[in-house]
Amino acid sequence: MVGDGSELPKSYEPSVLSRTVLEVAVTLDRVEGVRLSDKADADAKSEYKLAVSMSEKKRVPGELTLNFTLDLTCQPQVAKLTVAGTVKLGGPEEEVAEIITPGEEKSPPKVVETIYERTYGLLYVLAGGLKVPYPKPNLLKKRTFPT
Numbered sequence: 251m252v253g254d255g256s257e258l259p260k261s262y263e264p265s266v267l268s269r270t271v272l273e274v275a276v277t278l279d280r281v282e283g284v285r286l287s288d289k290a291d292a293d294a295k296s297e298y299k300l301a302v303s304m305s306e307k308k309r310v311p312g313e314l315t316l317n318f319t320l321d322l323t324c325q326p327q328v329a330k331l332t333v334a335g336t337v338k339l340g341g342p343e344e345e346v347a348e349i350i351t352p353g354e355e356k357s358p359p360k361v362v363e364t365i366y367e368r369t370y371g372l373l374y375v376l377a378g379g380l381k382v383p384y385p386k387p388n389l390l391k392k393r394t395f396p397t
Contacts, residue, residue, distance in 0.1 A: 272341035276368045280334040283376040290328035296383040298322045302362055314339045314346050329382035333369045363390050
C-alpha cells in the first residue's frame with residue numbers, strides 16, 4: 251500500500267537519487283594575520299594580491315588530498331593574511347580532475363575558488379580584528395567593465 255512506507259511509488263528512480271557528488275572538505279592547520287603598518291585603517295581603500303601554493307599530499311582512487319597556502323597581501327602593504335591546510339576532494343576522477351584544472355583566461359582552478367569561499371569569513375574576521383582593510387569576497391572573480 252502506497253503511503254504507509256511499505257512501498258515506493260512507481261515513479262521512484264533510485265539512479266536519479268544516488269548520483270555521485272564531488273565532496274570538498276577544507277581543513278585549516280594555520281591561520282595568521284600580521285599588521286605591517288601602524289597607519290593601517292579598516293576603512294582605507296586597498297586591494298589584496300593573492301599568492302597560492304598547492305601540492306599533492308595523497309591520492310587514492312576516488313580521493314585526492316592537497317596541501318594549500320593562501321597568502322593575501324594588502325596593497326599598499328599594511329597587512330598580510332594567511333590560511334594554510336588541506337583540501338580533500340572525493341568523487342569521480344573526471345570531476346576531481348575538472349576542479350583542479352585551471353580555467354580559461356588564466357583563471358584559477360575551481361578548487362582555489364572553493365577554498366577561498368570557505369575560508370573568507372575567517373579572513374574577514376581576522377582583518378577586522380587587526381583593524382586593516384577587509385579582503386573582497388569576490389577577489390578571484392573575473393572583473394568585467396562596461397564598454
